[in-house]
Amino acid sequence: MSSRLNWRTSCRPRNLHLWYGLAALPLLASTTAHAVPAYARQTGSACADCHAGAYGPALTPYGMRFKANGYTDTDGNGFKIPAAMQITGMRTVPTQGQSTSQLSEADLYLAGRISDQIGGYVKVQSTNGGDNKFNTQLSDMDLRFVAKELKFGGKEATIGVTVNNNPGFSDPVDALPAATENGPPTVSGTLLNPSSSNTLAHRVIGASVYALYDNDWYGEIGTYNSLPTSMQDHLGYSIAGDPGKLSDTGYVRFAYMKDLKRQFFSAGLVGLTTRRQLPRTGPTEDVTDLGYDFTYQYLGNRENILQLAYVNILERRRYATTPLGALPGLVAQPNGSVHDQTLTLSYTFKQSYGVVVSHLVSSGTHDIVRFVPYGDPDTTSNSYTLFWAPFGKDDSFTSIANLKLAATWFRFTRYNGSATNIFGVDPESGAVITDARDLDAFLLSASVAF
């Protein structure tokens, strides 16, 4: 299926590897992390102070404050080199296709503070595409300029600017799909979902101004523009995934975050709107995302930590064109919507052993022309992860580096609008029929960050 919203859709999807690749994206992403040992060295904190499982990406309230303060907090003990590395080995066992064991990813983090007002997070990711051919890309980038410990009405505030390449990554709660890398697998997802085809993630550059007031209230407003295709290619991204030319793009994020020390909860809203031309010389479509999210953490004395997060994003589209369908009389809808939802529950014991369960749903309005062959893009999946991160606590062998061993089961119950024969293959043709569960996979991964 073409990933471009405005083009006439083909009758039968081509390139099954693309489908598996799309399905696998969150599998790979969810086992990597944003835990950065450079931050631990800079602050003197243990990994577990900012990340409940001592490895990330989910943040504790302390970690959220560190992020909102522009990654600049320090233990005051001199300059620390703001660099860290992560290496991941993975064994992938798909239901269909070959199992692989390989060094899957090597990451370089340039992350830390330059001064009390300037800090950042930059991840350069090198991914094994098979046969030990590594593709190096600029992954998430979030550069901050902050003014901390301001006083308004007797309350403390931080005001900052973030320059970043992934809408939602700057979220202090770390709940939005760009931050969790756990947006639902999808055939046609929202702008804010990095799993969507022609995603904005890493192919745009933008800036927002934000404020954190009285530790509880967060607001951010900004804009993005897509990178030239030559720059996307230079940064390691195929131009086939170009998000298009963007104009009138606005991003907003509001959140109420309450840290009660033994518990934490937050409620937030997010919005992203743009006018997109894809292809870049083509007509313009209007796309607007509006979402809300809730998180809750039980922290207690950190022996047993429970985290719950729900993100719901609705996207309204006014398409640029209304292509005709394969059969006479069929015309694509001029407007439509898609809907991405993620519910994640995680339990961590002694900040070392954990289980993470996610329920991921991507759905959309019925359109027999745009979503072939069933007219629905609906995709439902679940992931179950068990992990062990033995280090990264104050009383560990090391508090500022860690190892994470994880086993993840990924299960699809629906893909491309169906549980069975998801590509609508003619059974009489002799071609392989693929059901949603044929996309299931099991992953074993070992990551070390130092």
Added chain:
Amino acid sequence: MSKWVTGRFIHAVFITGLLVGWMLALPVARAGDASAGADVFKAECAECHSTKEGRNKKGPSLFGVVGRTAGTLPGYAYSDAMKQVHWVWSPEKLHDYLSQPARQAVPGGKMKYDGLSDPKQLEDLITYLSTAH
């Protein structure tokens, strides 16, 4: 009353007063629950402090803090404000400091903490800190 009895009475009061004063000065003689205090420490303090000797984090190690002069732990970069308070972290001083916002207790200090309002948790915490030596 005879002079002998009066003298004995005064002697007894004096000895009792010495004993009570000594017990109150003993850092380990706290009414709180150290085990519960360890939990309070993990929830309220452990992000920035450790009770391990020599382990400074965003805040200084609290190993042996009870009885220590404020702002004097070697190897930690205190704020000027904390270096100038010149008080000893007695249990009473800790009680006073921790029951209010840290920047109210020491204006210009680095510590960001809103204070602990629950008196039992505060007592348990100080008792726990008294055991970290």
